[in-house]
Each structure stands twice: as C-alpha cells, then as structure tokens.
Amino acid sequence: xxxxxxxxxxxxxxxxxxxxxxxxxxxxxxxxxxxxxxxxxxxxxxxxxxxxxxxxxxxxxxxxxxxxxxxxxxxxxxxxxxxxxxxxxxxxxxxxxxxxxxxxxxxxxxxxxxxxxxxxxxxxx
Numbered sequence: 001x002x003x004x005x006x007x008x009x010x011x012x013x014x015x016x017x018x019x020x021x022x023x024x025x026x027x028x029x030x031x032x033x034x035x036x037x038x039x040x041x042x043x044x045x046x047x048x049x050x051x052x053x054x055x056x057x058x059x060x061x062x063x064x065x066x067x068x069x070x071x072x073x074x075x076x077x078x079x080x081x082x083x084x085x086x087x088x089x090x091x092x093x094x095x096x097x098x099x100x101x102x103x104x105x106x107x108x109x110x111x112x113x114x115x116x117x118x119x120x121x122x123x124x125x
Contacts, residue, residue, distance in 0.1 A: 006072040008102050014043045014073055016051075016105045021122035023050045025057075025112050028085020033057040033112070036125075039105050043073065050120055051109035054095070058084075062110075067091045074106070075099045082116060092116040 008014040019040045025033035035056035042048045062080040067090075069077045075096050082092040095110045096103065114120055 008073055012044050012073060014041065014102060016041050016103050019050060019122065021124050023052055024119075024121045024123055025050075025052065025117055026119045026121070027061070027082060027112075027117040028087040029118065030084065031058075032061050032082070032084055032117070033110075039109060041103065041106060041111075049111050050122075051106040051111050053109050055108075057093075057110055062093060065091055069094075073100065074103050080110065082112070087116065089113075089116040 016039050019038040022036050023033070023038040024031060033052045033056055035052045037053050037056065039051045040048050041051055061082055061084040063083060065079045065081055067079040071077065075098055077094045077096055079091040080093040081090045092113050093110050096106055099106050112120060
C-alpha cells in the first residue's frame with residue numbers, strides 16, 4: 001500500500017520560515033548546535049520546532065540509527081542518537097532528508113527533542 005501524501009491546508013497548516021534569532025542547543029552541559037541559518041516550522045497546533053542545518057551541529061555527538069518514522073505532511077524521517085556528557089539518548093534528533101515540497105527548506109536540517117537536551121535557546125544578536 002502506497003503512503004498517502006497530504007497537503008497542508010486550513011485543517012492542518014504548516015509554515016516554514018527563517019528563524020530571526022540565532023539558535024543555540026545545549027546538551028550534556030555544552031553547546032552541540034549553534035546556527036544563524038535555522039528554520040522555524042510551525043505545524044498546526046503543535047509547538048514550533050527549530051530545524052538547524054546539519055553543518056551547524058557538532059557531528060561528533062550524533063550517531064545515525066536505523067529508526068524511521070513517516071509523516072504524511074513532511075515525509076520519511078531518519079534519526080540520530082545524541083551522545084554528549086551524561087546525555088545518551090537514542091533517536092533524540094530527527095531529519096527529513098527528502099522532505100515533501102511543502103516543507104522543502106528543512107532538507108539537510110535536524111531537530112532536537114526538547115525534553116532530551118538541556119536547552120534550545122533563541123538568542124537575539
């Protein structure tokens with residue numbers, strides 16, 4: 001059975017906009033991501049999510065896993081475990097390597113589960 005692709009609409013709006021602030025993610029007591037090129041994705045009534053370019057994340061703290069999920073609005077998500085300091089969290093970071101057109105800007109970006117990291121801060125320069 002083919003996966004159903006749904007388009008964002010009035011019942012499930014999705015917006016992707018450049019984040020106006022610098023995004024700093026801390027885990028295990030240190031900075032693991034720092035970006036001025038993130039995107040804010042707002043999906044329906046869910047909390048906004050910061051998608052950070054993979055190039056702005058410390059690759060040494062990420063380990064790719066085999067875990068995958070599917071979103072009918074965004075596509076297939078792949079996952080990374082986060083290993084830094086005392087934080088060892090499986091599938092704590094996700095990415096859409098081939099996102100649907102409606103959310104194309106998040107390609108080559110990752111997002112962190114906020115309950116796993118110390119903080120996700122928006123810093124005004």
